[in-house]
Amino acid sequence: MLVDSEPVWEEVRRAFVAEHGGHWQSDTQARLMGMSTGEWAEYLHELGVSLSPERIADGVIQQMKARYHRGVPLMPGAVAAVARLAGRVPLGLASSSPRALIDAVLAETGLGAHFTATVSTEEVAKGKPAPDGYLEAARKLGVAPERCVAVEDSSNGLRSAHAAGMRVVAIPHPAYPPASDALDLAWRTLPSLAALTPDILS
Structure with a gap:
């Protein structure tokens, strides 16, 4: 609720899925919201990403950390x-x-x-x-x-x-x-x- 993270998560995970051979679905973002790391990594693997869930989680998290290091998108107020x-x-x-x-x-x-x-x-x-x-x-x-x-x-x-x-x-x-x-x-x-x-x- 403090960070406007969902647009960043969607952008990063959508690009990661496309880059690694997966197929983003129309309801993917809604389903991902609230999942733990292990849960969403497994789900992206099921979408066809050609990496293990562990490597998916590590890759996405590193990209998210890099984005936040450039500036955390805090919610207004x-x-x-x-x-x-x-x-x-x-x-x-x-x-x-x-x-x-x-x-x-x-x-x-x-x-x-x-x-x-x-x-x-x-x-x-x-x-x-x-x-x-x-x-x-x-x-x-x-x-x-x-x-x-x-x-x-x-x-x-x-x-x-x-x-x-x-x-x-x-x-x-x-x-x-x-x-x-x-x-x-x-x-x-x-x-x-x-x-x-x-x-x-x-």
């Missing part, structure tokens, strides 16, 4: 929203990105100091829409899931946080809007990160 919330509540991050990219983003942006706990879905059994990542973030925070509020912009993210028993604030991504059934799971829907305040979470 992300830095201010984190600063507003960090002074009032402990913050956790449950991301589908691999650990290497989470650490790179937090280091490049200086946001890492605001988060008490961070989790990559490659560190749990299943990626989104399974609740594993959010449950692990709550465990690391030492807070019961039902006392947590998750902020999400994608269908699988909304499903994941809701399945974990959390209240979910939806801030739909304009280019990749959540499916209506996923959006129905939201406790509140906001137009942007600028509207995300501590009072909203009460």
